[in-house]
Amino acid sequence: MRTTFITSAADVGQFPQVDGAEFAFLGRSNVGKSTLLNALVNAKVARTSRTPGRTQLVNFFDVHTGRGDFTLADLPGYGYARAPKDVQRQWAPLIEAYLRNRQPLVAALLLLDVRRDLSDDDRSLFEWLSRDVAPRGVRIELVGTKADKLSKSRQKPAMVSLARALGVTADAVHLTSATHRAGLDGLLAHLQGLAHSAPASEC
Ligand SMILES: Nc1nc2c(ncn2[C@@H]2O[C@H](COP(=O)(O)OP(=O)(O)O)[C@@H](O)[C@H]2O)c(=O)[nH]1
Ligand SMILES: [Mg+2]
Structure with missing residues (x-):
């Protein structure tokens, strides 16, 4: 398995064109999105435990495996209490646009820390995904972390x-x-199975 960084996108116009299936890592700040992404591909490609800055970026990675290729998208986390208000406000439109429109997206992985209760943000994101994103054929995969x-x-x-x-x-x-x-x-085998059964799509 070989994983390469594709790009960081600050807005929809910067989302890369990719072939095949894409999976997105979603969840509150510090839930372990970047760490899980790195562990799944066995490489240190996504940056972990950085204090969220002013710019919220979606980081895209290309994963090549013996069983085909797919893309992983590390999305900015939510619920970071000390984030500046403008960063908190920026989160929803970028992520909403990504989840509503991203064509290669096969599944959104919603990460939840097994030690913590659901936050209101976790719950409302799950409800919104179920109502507005799942109907367009995007699966919601719940992942307990830590x-x-x-x-x-x-x-x-x-x-x-x-x-x-x-x-x-x-x-x-x-x-x-x-x-x-x-x-x-x-989890990796599950994603590979979903990637295989997804119709070929271009962004
Ligand atoms: N014990 C433990 N710590 C973890 C695990 N996954 C992530 N962490 C830690 O949780 C913190 C936040 O992880 P990170 O991947 O940066 O979270 P992100 O903000 O969701 O991308 C870091 O200190 C990680 O080392 C895990 O499976 N077990
Ligand atoms: Mg991260």
């Missing part, structure tokens, strides 16, 4: 309560730990 921070016996109950808060069953949530490399092979 499983290693909970003992084994507390992982399942945490998943169940997250799932219940969203009105889905716990088996709809992919449980992962980037640090312990848990749940990554299954």
Whole structure:
């Protein structure tokens, strides 16, 4: 597997043209989007734990595998309390435009920290995705992150309560730990399966 950085986009006009399927990493700041992306492709391509700056960027990566190619998009996080107000206001239009219109997008991965309760932002994003984005054929994949921070016996109950808060069953949530490399092979195989079954599209 080989992963290369394509570009950073600050607005819709800068989204790259790609062939094949694209998957987007969504979730609040610090939930582990960039870390999970890096762990999945086994490379340090996405920058992690940087304080969100003034510019919110979508970072695109090309992944080449023996089973075909796909694109990953690392989206800016939300809910960073100390972000300047203009940055907080910028988040919604860019991400909304991306999720509503991006043609190669096959699935939006909504990342949720298994140790934390759902935030209002998590819930309203999930509801909006279900209502306005899923109908155009984009799947919503729920991914629990940082499983290693909970003992084994507390992982399942945490998943169940997250799932219940969203009105889905716990088996709809992919449980992962980037640090312990848990749940990554299954998630990658799942994405590759979706990439294969997606109709070929150009941006
Ligand atoms: N223990 C643990 N820490 C993680 C995991 N994934 C991410 N982190 C940490 O969470 C922080 C935020 O991660 P990052 O990927 O930058 O989050 P992002 O803002 O959603 O892109 C960093 O300090 C990471 O090292 C994980 O699976 N386990
Ligand atoms: Mg990040």
